[in-house]
Amino acid sequence: MQEVRVRFAPSPTGTLHIGGARTALFNLLFARHNQGKLILRLEDTDMERSTHESAQGIIEGLNWLGILWDEGPDIGGSYGPYRQSERLSMYQQYARQLLDNGHAYYCYCSPKDIALEREKAQNNKINYRHNCPYKHKKSAAIDAVIDGNPVLRFNMPADGVVVINDLVRGSVEFRNDLLDDIIILKSDGWPTYNFAVVVDDHCMNITHVIRAEEHLSNTPRQVHIYEALGWSLPYFAHVSMILAPDRSKLSKRHGATSVQEFRDQGYLPQALLNYLALLGWSPGDDMDILSLSQMISLFDLNNVSKSAAIYDMEKLTWMNGNYITELGIEDLFSVIEAEARSKQLLSNDNRDYFVKVISLVRSRVKTIVELFASIDYFFISPSTYDEKGAEKYFRKNDAIGKLQIVDSLLASNPFKAEQIEIAFRSKADEMGYKAADLIHPTRLALSGRTNTPGLFEIMELLGPQVCKERIESAINFLK
Secondary structure (H helix, E strand, O other), X not given: OOOOEEEEOOOXXXXXXXXXXXXHHHHHHHHHHOOOEXXXXXXXXXXXXOOHHHHHHHHHHHHHHOOOOOEEOOOEOOOOOOEHHHOHHHHHHHHHHHHHOOOXXXXXXXXXXHHHHHHXXXXXXXXXXXXXXXXXXXXXXXXXXXXXXXXXXXXXXXXXXXXXXXXXXXXXXXXXXXXXXXXXXXXXXXXXXXXXXXXXXXXXXXXXXXXXXXXXXXXXXXXXXHHHOOOOOXXXXXXXXXXXXXXXXXXXXXXXOEHHHHHXXXXXXXXXXXXXXXXXXXXXXXXXXXXXXHHHHHOOHHHEOOOOEEOOHHHHHHXXXXXXXXXOHHHHHHHHHHHHHHOOOOOOOOHHXXXXXXXXXXXXOOOXXXXXXXXXXXXXXXXXXXXXXXXXXXXXXXXXHHHHHHHHHOOOXXXXXXXXXXXXXXXXXXXXXXXXXXXXXXXXXXXXXXOOOOHHHHHHHHHXXXXXXXXXXXXXXXX
């Protein structure tokens, strides 16, 4: 049985978009499910827009997500080079073959000629198809009378149909008379997308082309190039678009759209990978939280939807919070360690304390950004107090007296959450207060906030000395 080989072939002209990341993931899942290989190929023939920085960003983004390939520009392989910019001689070789067998021809028409021809077709309300006056002339005769560099066009059939048996969309039919004679080599000798992708997929032994729906309209043109070169077709599978909640095209106004943005906003790679898998694919049985190994085991193109997937930030954020809560504490620590050190919250001396802090707060946050925003008071005394909280708990009802009562309790031993709570409630009863009358101003004094994890767990972590210093500071603030 032929080995399954799939590819992810981004153009390094920008960041790794979530649509591209999902395509890469589907290719990975299909390859691993079928014990095949994933190839990373960079389609960088757009010299003006392709950049080294974008290429590196794509590679880093895929690595961060855990989408790992078997062959590619960074690791090599038997079918390289894996950058189109390094494969020019191969494209020109097969272009010459098409020219020699009559499936391609030189076109000397200027952009102005093409524009006038398009305008005429539009005015007559007919489908545009280039009618090149040089199509049937010998190239030598043309060269004798024409100045300038020609393009090389593919001689598209004028009638009949192309039927694509798509593994996601089923049978899709295209009329040949609606297909233009596309350019396959530009005047500078570089290939266009539709030609280069065919040469690359064939020469890299790609068996299944799994890509975005937007490429479906290119497929009949590519099929004709395959057939003109006498090559077998791969299987095609076109996955649907990702749309915004209002079913418009996804853009930055709908929130983060690149993998790097999600990383910077505090999303875990495991959560984003899980979420992307469910955009257009259903594993069945209302399964939401899936490990990569589970996705690989369950993945089937038959369960990929033809309908557009709807981008839902709320679901992703919920899923991310779930991952933060359920991730092993050492795994979570490894995710945030570098940032914690850069923020000077973590040192070699306070590792155990830091781990206890994130263990306490992580069930209350949805992103890593929220996690860091919720732990500062464990390391730095509050310099200000929540304005509404201060108005409610500091300005009224003898707040100083209540904090002084709490101050007297800090000598309890052992200083553990359970014992602190017992002491609080007992003293409140003794003084004729509700426990909350002591808890709320104490929480504000210790953290500067009104919304935190359990007060007594916070007090145990801070320790009696820090608690005493902060309560006395709040008393001085009130005085």
